[in-house]
Amino acid sequence: xxxxxxxRQGKITEEMEMVAISEGFTPEFIRAGVAAxxxxxxxxxxxxxxxxxxxxxxxxxxxxxxxxxxxxxxDMEMEVKKLKIIEDAGAxxxxxxxxxxxxxxxxxMSLRNSNIAAGCVPVYQAAKEATExxxxxxxxxxxxxxxxxxxxxxxGMDFMAVHSALNMDVLNILKKSGRVxxxxxxxxxxxxxxxxxxxxxxxxYAEFDRLLEILKATDTVLSIGDAIRPGANADSLDQAHLRxxxxxxxxxxxxxxxxxxxxxxxxGHVPLNHIPSAxxxxxxxxxxxPYYILGFLATDVAPGYDNISxxxxxxxxxxxGADFLCYLTPAExxxxxxxxxxxxxxxxxxxxxxxxxxxxxGGAAWNRDLxxxxxxxxxxxxxxxxxxxxxxxxxxxxAAQKPSHGCAVCADSKCPADVAAEFFGIA
Amino acid sequence: MTILEKARAGEITAEMIYVxxxxxxxxxxIRQGVAAGEIVILMSSRPNINPxxxxxxxxxxxxxxxxxxxxxxxxxxxxxxxDQAVKAKADTLMDLSVRGPIDExxxxxxxxxxxxxxxLPLYQTLAVAQEKYGTALDMTADDMFAMMEKHAADGVSxxxxxxxxxxxxxxxxxxxxxxxxxxxxxGSHLIGWMVHNHCxxxxxxxxDRVLEICKKYDVVLSFADGMRPGCIxxxxxxxxVHELVILGGxxxxxxxxxxxxxxxxxGHVPLDQIQTTVSLQKQLCGGAPYFVxxxxxxxxxxGMDHVTxxxxxxxxxxxGADFLCYVTPAExxxxxxxxxxxxxxxxxxxxxxxxxxxxxxxxxxxWDLEMSHARRELNWGRQMELAIDTETATKVWKDRSTNFExxxxxxxxxxxxxxxxxYLRDENQEARN
Numbered sequence: 001x002x003x004x005x006x007x008r009q010g011k012i013t014e015e016m017e018m019v020a021i022s023e024g025f026t027p028e029f030i031r032a033g034v035a036a037x038x039x040x041x042x043x044x045x046x047x048x049x050x051x052x053x054x055x056x057x058x059x060x061x062x063x064x065x066x067x068x069x070x071x072x073x074x075d076m077e078m079e080v081k082k083l084k085i086i087e088d089a090g091a092x093x094x095x096x097x098x099x100x101x102x103x104x105x106x107x108x109m110s111l112r113n114s115n116i117a118a119g120c121v122p123v124y125q126a127a128k129e130a131t132e133x134x135x136x137x138x139x140x141x142x143x144x145x146x147x148x149x150x151x152x153x154x155x156g157m158d159f160m161a162v163h164s165a166l167n168m169d170v171l172n173i174l175k176k177s178g179r180v181x182x183x184x185x186x187x188x189x190x191x192x193x194x195x196x197x198x199x200x201x202x203x204x205y206a207e208f209d210r211l212l213e214i215l216k217a218t219d220t221v222l223s224i225g226d227a228i229r230p231g232a233n234a235d236s237l238d239q240a241h242l243r244x245x246x247x248x249x250x251x252x253x254x255x256x257x258x259x260x261x262x263x264x265x266x267x268g269h270v271p272l273n274h275i276p277s278a279x280x281x282x283x284x285x286x287x288x289x290p291y292y293i294l295g296f297l298a299t300d301v302a303p304g305y306d307n308i309s310x311x312x313x314x315x316x317x318x319x320x321g322a323d324f325l326c327y328l329t330p331a332e333x334x335x336x337x338x339x340x341x342x343x344x345x346x347x348x349x350x351x352x353x354x355x356x357x358x359x360x361x362g363g364a365a366w367n368r369d370l371x372x373x374x375x376x377x378x379x380x381x382x383x384x385x386x387x388x389x390x391x392x393x394x395x396x397x398x399a400a401q402k403p404s405h406g407c408a409v410c411a412d413s414k415c416p417a418d419v420a421a422e423f424f425g426i427a
Numbered sequence: 428m429t430i431l432e433k434a435r436a437g438e439i440t441a442e443m444i445y446v447x448x449x450x451x452x453x454x455x456x457i458r459q460g461v462a463a464g465e466i467v468i469l470m471s472s473r474p475n476i477n478p479x480x481x482x483x484x485x486x487x488x489x490x491x492x493x494x495x496x497x498x499x500x501x502x503x504x505x506x507x508x509x510d511q512a513v514k515a516k517a518d519t520l521m522d523l524s525v526r527g528p529i530d531e532x533x534x535x536x537x538x539x540x541x542x543x544x545x546x547l548p549l550y551q552t553l554a555v556a557q558e559k560y561g562t563a564l565d566m567t568a569d570d571m572f573a574m575m576e577k578h579a580a581d582g583v584s585x586x587x588x589x590x591x592x593x594x595x596x597x598x599x600x601x602x603x604x605x606x607x608x609x610x611x612x613x614g615s616h617l618i619g620w621m622v623h624n625h626c627x628x629x630x631x632x633x634x635d636r637v638l639e640i641c642k643k644y645d646v647v648l649s650f651a652d653g654m655r656p657g658c659i660x661x662x663x664x665x666x667x668v669h670e671l672v673i674l675g676g677x678x679x680x681x682x683x684x685x686x687x688x689x690x691x692x693x694g695h696v697p698l699d700q701i702q703t704t705v706s707l708q709k710q711l712c713g714g715a716p717y718f719v720x721x722x723x724x725x726x727x728x729x730g731m732d733h734v735t736x737x738x739x740x741x742x743x744x745x746x747g748a749d750f751l752c753y754v755t756p757a758e759x760x761x762x763x764x765x766x767x768x769x770x771x772x773x774x775x776x777x778x779x780x781x782x783x784x785x786x787x788x789x790x791x792x793x794w795d796l797e798m799s800h801a802r803r804e805l806n807w808g809r810q811m812e813l814a815i816d817t818e819t820a821t822k823v824w825k826d827r828s829t830n831f832e833x834x835x836x837x838x839x840x841x842x843x844x845x846x847x848x849x850y851l852r853d854e855n856q857e858a859r860n
Contacts, residue, residue, distance in 0.1 A: 072829045087582035150443040181798045182851045189843030196850040234797030270743040272785030274439035300795040304820035312741040312781050319698045335827025336836040351734050355724040372660030377607050394730035401761040405498050409526050409554050413562040416619030423622045424608045
């Protein structure tokens with residue numbers, strides 16, 4: 001049985017209890033959230049790990065990192081290093097997006113070397129193998145796809161991005177209405193190519209029940225891939241995007257009915273003025289299931305700094321209800337991130353998540369900000385380090401500072417600022 | 428006549444024409460904005476310094492601050508930071524030196540740069556008083572005004588003054604039990620001086636003198652906020668709002684005197700209070716440009732506060748803030764290095780631009796659109812040209828990719844743009860046409 005089905009029977013699982021403790025809620029609150037689909041707990045039945053997190057309504061915003069081999073850069077040891085950096089920097093989940101030579105071995109290594117929620121995108125491996133086995137990606141069969149989904153679930157994947165919300169309707173609207181950057185999702189583009197070439201409906205949509213059955217067996221969380229996410233601010237909330245979101249909503253309902261935990265993936269490039277609407281539409285059309293977003297990127301023009309563009313949009317989206325932020329690194333739009341990029345990506349995204357999390361007055365993030373501020377007033381550096389979001393980063397930054405003598409303008413005489421401190425009783 | 432008076436008289440000055448061209452709008456709109464006090468033009472008597480306009484309907488601007496603070500800071504060291512700020516395209520600079528050869532430093536900056544420079548004259552007043560009297564607490568009101576006039580006469584474009592930090596405001600902060608009442612360096616010293624001397628703030632009691640000097644040199648008055656919240660828990664507390672109410676009254680007087688004025692703002696503000704913070708300032712200060720420091724939507728981002736500041740700055744800009752004071756990765760830790768300055772300016776510029784896109788600034792939207800077209804075409808040369816930081820983007824691209832003709836190394840052969848382009852491009856082109 002999945003966490004959701006157990007929750008509906010009134011059962012509070014060990015995982016729900018763990019989430020309740022870490023988030024400061026009652027186990028009953030978590031159970032009710034999981035039962036309704038507002039909260040997901042990614043935890044494959046076949047994979048043992050100790051760091052469990054919940055994602056969704058009322059909980060802290062979580063952060064996801066990405067790693068994986070690419071055809072151009074295929075170094076599995078390096079990807080394991082990145083994974084360790086992702087986990088050490090405080091991400092709650094990661095996705096192995098490998099498309100290199102040996103995807104199965106890479107996945108085994110990823111799962112073995114991590115203790116956080118693991119995700120993947122089955123269409124990548126299916127497309128890669130079809131190219132090898134059948135000459136061309138477009139020769140991939142529906143069975144090829146579902147075999148990979150099943151293999152990855154059985155291997156222990158906790159959540160899985162599946163591009164089911166892309167169908168002929170969506171593509172027809174895309175063709176009719178036009179767009180600046182048609183399809184920027186890698187999985188989405190592979191399926192688009194397959195559908196046009198074969199003139200056939202997307203199997204992940206057409207055979208959605210088959211997908212649900214596979215996921216249900218291991219309680220792998222379905223993350224409905226945003227195949228049609230806007231890749232330019234100019235495309236945000238356009239016809240194709242909204243149609244895709246409506247299809248995601250239709251499938252969400254079916255997943256909920258089947259007792260399969262589900263979340264929906266979102267953009268992408270969204271200007272600040274669209275963010276409140278983009279969030280509201282997802283929550284409304286997708287029955288309040290968690291929203292897992294890539295960014296949002298609040299501008300298109302900052303390659304080299306897209307960790308920051310993503311933090312801007314991610315924080316604002318978090319304030320408006322986004323639940324899970326996929327990180328962006330400084331290498332986004334430019335190439336495959338290196339280890340340093342990955343670390344910066346997680347750290348930047350954690351700041352964005354925290355900016356949203358502090359809005360819960362009295363919650364853990366709020367209290368940490370308060371403790372940080374008090375440590376600042378009392379000039380207690382040790383406490384400041386303890387309360388920093390990115391402690392390792394702060395420790396390194398402090399070490400790089402040249403020794404400070406402070407302002408010292410007043411030398412031996414009384415400093416006016418000290419007089420002020422006495423006045424306020426904080427000297 | 429000051430530029431504000433000229434604007435009211437219907438005159439379009441050379442400065443208005445210059446900034447209108449930079450902004451890509453009609454000079455008459457600039458004139459109207461200046462006349463209404465919704466736009467200020469930062470300018471200088473120095474011929475090497477070009478004017479910059481700040482305010483409603485214009486690009487959100489970014490300012491970078493440097494200055495000698497530590498015993499061993501040097502003019503050369505600070506000028507190296509200025510070089511980085513200029514390279515990163517900060518719109519304006521502030522020299523906030525508190526010690527050392529401050530006059531020499533200011534002269535060097537003003538003689539070197541081509542963009543407006545702001546200062547906070549109280550810093551130097553404190554340092555000089557310390558030398559002259561043996562303690563900064565013995566500084567006199569005349570010292571404060573003399574220093575202010577000296578900076579104005581030198582060609583400084585905007586003067587930051589804590590005119591609204593009054594005894595009432597300070598007492599309110601004390602009564603309320605503010606967590607961090609001493610955030611602003613100048614504010615803290617001024618408060619100490621006021622408390623020690625049992626004396627109301629001279630910038631408030633002798634505000635007419637402030638206005639006379641500003642008018643004489645046609646320098647922009649930039650209200651500093653002594654009660655800037657230094658943690659999100661203090662945001663929008665009584666002391667902050669009280670000071671803002673007072674500043675609103677002072678804005679009115681400045682305008683009546685023909686003096687251009689803008690208002691400095693926070694600081695640490697949680698995301699759900701940014702809109703209110705900006706709206707309050709706009710309403711209470713008659714639409715005067717808002718110059719925010721951040722905003723920082725969380726207190727615990729130390730080490731990466733340029734990111735924290737970019738988040739808050741973008742959202743503040745979106746809600747109407749006009750001018751962002753940068754935040755560097757060294758904020759809350761120490762003084763920024765030249766590299767920190769560069770990164771701080773870049774992060775703030777991204778924030779300013781994201782805010783402008785959100786506000787619907789046509790040129791900002793057009794820039795994003797051009798980049799998206801270049802991406803779709805996999806036109807890397809154009810993408811690099813259009814990047815907000817061409818040098819860094821090119822460096823990262825060259826280092827993290829292997830193929831420089833077509834798709835990048837993120838997806839390699841499985842590049843979405845490439846695959847879909849094959850199937851969709853022709854038909855889609857028709858839909859667009």
